Amino acid sequence: MKIRLRYFGMIAESAGKNDEVLELNDGISAKELKARQIERFELPDPESVQIAVNQNLEEEVELKDGDEVAFLPPFAGG
Amino acid sequence: MDKKKPKKVFVQGAIPPEKIAGSIANHQSKTNIGAHSIFLGQIRADEIEGKTVAAIDYSAYEEMAEKVFHEIRETAFSKFDITCAHIYHSLGTVKTGELCLFVFTSSAHRKIAIEACNYFVEEIKAKVPIFGKEIFEDETHQWKVNK
Numbered sequence: 506m507k508i509r510l511r512y513f514g515m516i517a518e519s520a521g522k523n524d525e526v527l528e529l530n531d532g533i534s535a536k537e538l539k540a541r542q543i544e545r546f547e548l549p550d551p552e553s554v555q556i557a558v559n560q561n562l563e564e565e566v567e568l569k570d571g572d573e574v575a576f577l578p579p580f581a582g583g
Numbered sequence: 584m585d586k587k588k589p590k591k592v593f594v595q596g597a598i599p600p601e602k603i604a605g606s607i608a609n610h611q612s613k614t615n616i617g618a619h620s621i622f623l624g625q626i627r628a629d630e631i632e633g634k635t636v637a638a639i640d641y642s643a644y645e646e647m648a649e650k651v652f653h654e655i656r657e658t659a660f661s662k663f664d665i666t667c668a669h670i671y672h673s674l675g676t677v678k679t680g681e682l683c684l685f686v687f688t689s690s691a692h693r694k695i696a697i698e699a700c701n702y703f704v705e706e707i708k709a710k711v712p713i714f715g716k717e718i719f720e721d722e723t724h725q726w727k728v729n730k
Contacts (some may be wrong), residue, residue, distance in 0.1 A: 514714030
């Protein structure tokens with residue numbers, strides 16, 4: 506299945522890109538993908554990373570084809 | 584004021600002071616309003632390890648941010664008896680001393696307008712996926728985190 510990943514702020518900086526599409530095996534959870542990408546990019550301060558699946562903050566969910574997973578660093582609006 | 588319709592929140596660059604004056608003027612015809620509350624976020628020239636912040640470069644997960652702004656609006660309208668509410672947030676570079684957030688709530692009475700305005704500001708800071716790169720005068724940077 507194809508999953509679109511998007512990276513923001515300091516995570517995009519560490520990843521060296523804003524987005525990518527990954528071909529993943531069925532059955533992977535958002536949480537597993539998060540751990541995998543944190544390790545792959547050696548993201549600093551991994552506890553601060555939140556992920557949004559199709560714009561909802563959640564990680565205890567199994568991914569399905571076409572999902573968009575966003576990697577979000579701490580919010581800094583205002 | 585149609586509270587159901589999602590509104591455009593993001594503006595490119597700093598929010599001009601004239602926009603605030605214009606918004607106030609736009610409400611003078613709404614004579615059921617007795618109080619406005621306004622919050623303005625301004626870029627502070629923080630000094631961090633001997634370096635001074637010159638600007639913040641804002642970015643956002645825009646699609647999700649617009650959705651969250653809409654949810655905050657919906658909740659605010661259900662919690663507070665406000666007549667209307669307007670939110671503007673900057674994207675891109677905003678220099679120190681310039682405005683990056685404008686929240687404007689109106690109600691028949693002051694307490695509700697003030698409480699609702701405060702609610703919006705706290706919710707925006709906590710829940711909206713906006714990211715800020717603090718750019719120092721020597722052009723190095725660090726990433727801002729809301730406290």
